[in-house]
Amino acid sequence: MEEGKLNVAWNRRQSIITPDTTCYRLLDAEGDGFPDLWAEWFDGRLLLQTQRHQPTDVRPLVKAFPGVRSIYWKRLDQRDKESPTWLWGEKVEEPFTVLENGVKYEISFTSGYSQGIFLDQRDNRQAIKERLAQTEPGSQRVLNLFAYTCAFSVAAAAGGGIATSVDLSPTYLDWGKRNLQLNGMDPAGHYFVKGDAFDWLQAFAKKGRKWQGVILDPPTFSRGQVKKVFRVEEDYAELVKLATQVLEPGGWMLCCANTRKVSSFEMEEQVRSGVAQARRRLSKFQSASMPADFTGDAYLKSFWLDVT
Numbered sequence: 001m002e003e004g005k006l007n008v009a010w011n012r013r014q015s016i017i018t019p020d021t022t023c024y025r026l027l028d029a030e031g032d033g034f035p036d037l038w039a040e041w042f043d044g045r046l047l048l049q050t051q052r053h054q055p056t057d058v059r060p061l062v063k064a065f066p067g068v069r070s071i072y073w074k075r076l077d078q079r080d081k082e083s084p085t086w087l088w089g090e091k092v093e094e095p096f097t098v099l100e101n102g103v104k105y106e107i108s109f110t111s112g113y114s115q116g117i118f119l120d121q122r123d124n125r126q127a128i129k130e131r132l133a134q135t136e137p138g139s140q141r142v143l144n145l146f147a148y149t150c151a152f153s154v155a156a157a158a159g160g161g162i163a164t165s166v167d168l169s170p171t172y173l174d175w176g177k178r179n180l181q182l183n184g185m186d187p188a189g190h191y192f193v194k195g196d197a198f199d200w201l202q203a204f205a206k207k208g209r210k211w212q213g214v215i216l217d218p219p220t221f222s223r224g225q226v227k228k229v230f231r232v233e234e235d236y237a238e239l240v241k242l243a244t245q246v247l248e249p250g251g252w253m254l255c256c257a258n259t260r261k262v263s264s265f266e267m268e269e270q271v272r273s274g275v276a277q278a279r280r281r282l283s284k285f286q287s288a289s290m291p292a293d294f295t296g297d298a299y300l301k302s303f304w305l306d307v308t
């Protein structure tokens, strides 16, 4: 690992990351001149990720990244999803807290393949918090589908919104409740719904339930209950259609897809088609770019919509 490039990556992040953020992408493969190496910084704990080789010599990293306490590694492998492996420094056996734009999130290096937060959504979370902070506290209901550890819900709640989080996993929803508590917010003031997002969207629509904001950030592939299989490249328009049906007139939607399989143009087509299929109109359509620490491939597609 070239020391010069590590120093450049470190200095670059220090100039773009504010002091109230302690977690970010520190190395973004080709974007920082390191093919097959991604690294995320979690308040001194460094998580390396590679597709092929396990890093062997971590000394250049220890030298280049002041304050590093631990180095872990995980193989990027969607079939064999394992927890990170310890390589150097303090063992991280307990969950710990990181800050993102002043909001706290619980991180774990021992609960599996994902550590509790997707750092590429930082700017979108902040945009939600800021958007809701401009409205009367408690006046905005936000539906967060595929919520995982409810990071979007926490951002919405930090802006004064009331969040409904839907996920197949009760373990992740419990993690989401802890994330709210970490920020001094009572989970009882929000809603947590276990189950298939497609199933629930249909049930909500039947009951006439509506939200002022809806967040769609699904996995690229999901095997649910009613709708057996979801593939982002084929089924996103249908998801948008169902979500639009539970959106108040004048509401907003954030539509994301974390995929290299679909171009931004194709995603935009699907999003627009979903809104049209729900017989609603767009009054605003804007794409958002990835956070500045994601210097490599822009795989995350994000669209902000206002719907009449």
Ligand SMILES: C[S@@+](CC[C@H](N)C(=O)[O-])C[C@H]1O[C@@H](n2cnc3c(N)ncnc32)[C@H](O)[C@@H]1O
Residues within 6 Å of the ligand: 117, 118, 121, 145, 146, 147, 148, 149, 150, 151, 152, 166, 167, 168, 169, 172, 195, 196, 197, 198, 217, 218, 219, 222, 223, 224, 225
């Ligand atoms: C990529 S994560 C979503 C990340 C999340 N939006 C965030 O901001 O952190 C995928 C999540 O979707 C959930 N999930 C997958 N299929 C689902 C489905 N059909 N209905 C509801 N949740 C689902 C998984 O349990 C997982 O927590």
